Amino acid sequence: MISIKDVAKHAGVSVATVSRVLNNSGYVGQDTRMKVEKAIQELKYKPNEVARSLFKKQSSTIGLIVPDITNPFFPELARAVEDTAIQLGYNVILCNSDEDEQKEQNYLDVLQQQYVKGIIVSSNTMTAKQIEQLNIPVVSIDRVISKGLPTIVVENKKGAMMATRFLQSKGCRRIGHIKGNSGVVNAEERCEGYKEIVGGEPWFEETYIAYGQYDMQSSIQATMELLQRHPDIDGIFAANDIMAIGAIKAAYQLGKKVPQDIAIVGFDGISLSKATTPELTTVQQPIYEMGEKATKMLVSLMERQQTMDQENYKILDVSLIEREST
Amino acid sequence: MISIKDVAKHAGVSVATVSRVLNNSGYVGQDTRMKVEKAIQELKYKPNEVARSLFKKQSSTIGLIVPDITNPFFPELARAVEDTAIQLGYNVILCNSDEDEQKEQNYLDVLQQQYVKGIIVSSNTMTAKQIEQLNIPVVSIDRVISKGLPTIVVENKKGAMMATRFLQSKGCRRIGHIKGNSGVVNAEERCEGYKEIVGGEPWFEETYIAYGQYDMQSSIQATMELLQRHPDIDGIFAANDIMAIGAIKAAYQLGKKVPQDIAIVGFDGISLSKATTPELTTVQQPIYEMGEKATKMLVSLMERQQTMDQENYKILDVSLIEREST
DNA sequence: TTGAAAGCGTTACCAT
DNA sequence: ATGGTAACGCTTTCAA
Numbered sequence: 001m002i003s004i005k006d007v008a009k010h011a012g013v014s015v016a017t018v019s020r021v022l023n024n025s026g027y028v029g030q031d032t033r034m035k036v037e038k039a040i041q042e043l044k045y046k047p048n049e050v051a052r053s054l055f056k057k058q059s060s061t062i063g064l065i066v067p068d069i070t071n072p073f074f075p076e077l078a079r080a081v082e083d084t085a086i087q088l089g090y091n092v093i094l095c096n097s098d099e100d101e102q103k104e105q106n107y108l109d110v111l112q113q114q115y116v117k118g119i120i121v122s123s124n125t126m127t128a129k130q131i132e133q134l135n136i137p138v139v140s141i142d143r144v145i146s147k148g149l150p151t152i153v154v155e156n157k158k159g160a161m162m163a164t165r166f167l168q169s170k171g172c173r174r175i176g177h178i179k180g181n182s183g184v185v186n187a188e189e190r191c192e193g194y195k196e197i198v199g200g201e202p203w204f205e206e207t208y209i210a211y212g213q214y215d216m217q218s219s220i221q222a223t224m225e226l227l228q229r230h231p232d233i234d235g236i237f238a239a240n241d242i243m244a245i246g247a248i249k250a251a252y253q254l255g256k257k258v259p260q261d262i263a264i265v266g267f268d269g270i271s272l273s274k275a276t277t278p279e280l281t282t283v284q285q286p287i288y289e290m291g292e293k294a295t296k297m298l299v300s301l302m303e304r305q306q307t308m309d310q311e312n313y314k315i316l317d318v319s320l321i322e323r324e325s326t
Numbered sequence: 327m328i329s330i331k332d333v334a335k336h337a338g339v340s341v342a343t344v345s346r347v348l349n350n351s352g353y354v355g356q357d358t359r360m361k362v363e364k365a366i367q368e369l370k371y372k373p374n375e376v377a378r379s380l381f382k383k384q385s386s387t388i389g390l391i392v393p394d395i396t397n398p399f400f401p402e403l404a405r406a407v408e409d410t411a412i413q414l415g416y417n418v419i420l421c422n423s424d425e426d427e428q429k430e431q432n433y434l435d436v437l438q439q440q441y442v443k444g445i446i447v448s449s450n451t452m453t454a455k456q457i458e459q460l461n462i463p464v465v466s467i468d469r470v471i472s473k474g475l476p477t478i479v480v481e482n483k484k485g486a487m488m489a490t491r492f493l494q495s496k497g498c499r500r501i502g503h504i505k506g507n508s509g510v511v512n513a514e515e516r517c518e519g520y521k522e523i524v525g526g527e528p529w530f531e532e533t534y535i536a537y538g539q540y541d542m543q544s545s546i547q548a549t550m551e552l553l554q555r556h557p558d559i560d561g562i563f564a565a566n567d568i569m570a571i572g573a574i575k576a577a578y579q580l581g582k583k584v585p586q587d588i589a590i591v592g593f594d595g596i597s598l599s600k601a602t603t604p605e606l607t608t609v610q611q612p613i614y615e616m617g618e619k620a621t622k623m624l625v626s627l628m629e630r631q632q633t634m635d636q637e638n639y640k641i642l643d644v645s646l647i648e649r650e651s652t
Numbered sequence: 653t654t655g656a657a658a659g660c661g662t663t664a665c666c667a668t
Numbered sequence: 669a670t671g672g673t674a675a676c677g678c679t680t681t682c683a684a
Contacts, residue, residue: 001661003660003661003662004661004662004663005661015661015662015663016663016664019662019663019664020663022662022663023663025663025664026664047661047662048660048661048662050660050661050662051660051661051662051663052661052662052663053662054660054661054662055661055662055663055664056662056663
């Protein structure tokens with residue numbers, strides 16, 4: 001690979017000068033600049049990012065840690081982050097923590113060793129202390145880690161309330177909930193929202209809540225059990241779209257028609273929610289916007305532009321999209 | 327961040343010695359090694375990957391370039407690659423080329439500048455020449471770039487033939503095809519397989535082929551047009567699962583029942599193919615195995631273990647999974 | 653068996 | 669306005 005030295009030699013100047021035109025810092029004469037630029041062109045020189053990073057103690061890369069890349073919500077988010085990052089001159093390393101604390105810590109180490117300049121993370125095991133030790137900007141997305149940290153989340157509780165209330169308005173009398181992973185903030189919040197609406201109903205018991213894990217398989221299982229436990233259920237609010245799709249499947253397997261016998265609402269608004277039959281009624285998160293905002297927030301933190309504290313904690317709104325499953 | 331110098335000082339030895347125990351290379355006395363290891367533990371030292379890469383001119387990272395991360399096939403593949411890479415001591419940078427030659431080239435540059443040690447790529451625009459210039463091992467996955475390159479693909483044509491023949495065996499008399507992106511190798515192969523079976527039928531015309539782009543939106547559109555053009559179609563082979571799901575949607579919108587009025591087969595076997603109603607009959611690719619094999623192949627190339635040439639071009643088998651859409 | 657020092661490709665400081 | 673050079677953290681000769 002061709003280095004700055006080669007360029008310097010080719011242009012008949014010192015490496016310092018080449019470096020200056022590269023970063024346009026310091027003084028460079030008009031014609032000297034021309035000569036150097038010509039040399040760069042001719043040799044097709046590309047600065048070595050590794051050497052740069054070593055010196056600067058930071059790279060032009062940001063890390064993105066997601067819990068499960070096979071959940072379609074995260075590729076959509078990743079896509080937004082990547083687009084925005086590229087546009088702002090950064091690359092992204094995508095890491096899949098698999099909801100595993102060990103793996104997560106490993107990736108944190110790796111990213112730090114790679115001198116990433118900042119990290120966007122969706123995690124429930126990570127602690128504020130852990131993040132401080134990193135000594136680089138971190139933005140939490142989709143899941144709150146701590147009130148003090150830069151964060152992009154949505155109105156989970158409100159969205160859940162909207163969904164549940166909507167089921168009521170559709171005439172549902174017994175509404176069950178398929179909850180996401182226990183311990184995950186947004187799963188808890190969505191569950192709270194659900195309870196807020198139906199918790200006071202005379203029929204309500206905790207057994208109307210089934211425990212899934214934000215994936216389809218667990219949801220099918222959980223829904224089956226739920227519907228066998230309470231055959232009178234005529235409405236289900238699932239904590240994410242993939243689980244809602246699983247719930248639809250489970251309902252069919254038990255011979256129940258959606259939405260005639262049972263109405264189902266999801267959460268997320270992944271593009272797949274339009275792909276099912278029936279199409280899924282869901283609480284739409286502004287996924288792309290979340291990724292975009294998080295990235296911009298991170299970059300402005302990395303570049304230490306002024307950022308009012310209040311600007312660093314954004315709770316985005318959600319909206320209910322009525323489709324065929326209700 | 328704490329460096330090798332700190333460790334050396336703490337252990338009362340030279341940096342050279344610390345480096346030796348780190349890489350266990352060269353001679354290190356038994357007790358010296360102990361001292362150093364203790365120091366490493368106590369200081370929680372982690373070698374700086376950037377500095378290492380700079381010296382070695384290669385990092386312990388591999389690149390993975392996929393055309394579209396929002397197509398569920400690729401996250402599943404990425405997951406397999408990542409798992410395997412980690413296990414073998416490598417990290418992966420995931421890049422999304424968006425089927426865009428420009429972006430692809432940009433990522434190639436970036437990866438090279440980061441001294442990645444190897445790349446796994448799914449591309450149709452990349453040329454063998456382009457890859458040679460990289461001077462690092464590259465494994466092509468899912469799409470053949472050139473016969474001479476290390477490659478992992480599946481029996482696309484055979485799979486397509488199986489799918490089409492299967493539709494015939496189910497009694498379909500007019501079978502249409504939703505093709506993937508024009509110019510993409512596997513889309514062409516799957517189309518060929520389809521034609522191989524029905525190309526000779528008296529009813530067949532080119533207009534039984536509709537042009538999609540491996541995503542749902544384009545497929546809905548294409549299927550609509552196809553079914554309006556040929557209302558007699560009672561079977562559709564879609565070139566991937568997402569398009570098959572789109573085809574199901576389109577059929578419903580035109581008031582046709584699947585599988586009663588029209589049978590539909592997909593290709594890929596993404597986990598979502600089980601999620602639809604009706605569940606999708608599809609040609610299953612061994613997705614995880616593909617990612618795993620590609621990664622192992624790449625790593626063995628990177629580490630220059632002996633690799634018989636014949637071992638570097640693998641065409642994996644596919645299998646038809648019959649479910650409810652046929 | 654161990655240490656000193658050169659070098660990987662950059663950048664930034666200090667001279668000139 | 670330009671060049672020389674130390675330094676970033678590491679590995680690997682070369683000597684001792």
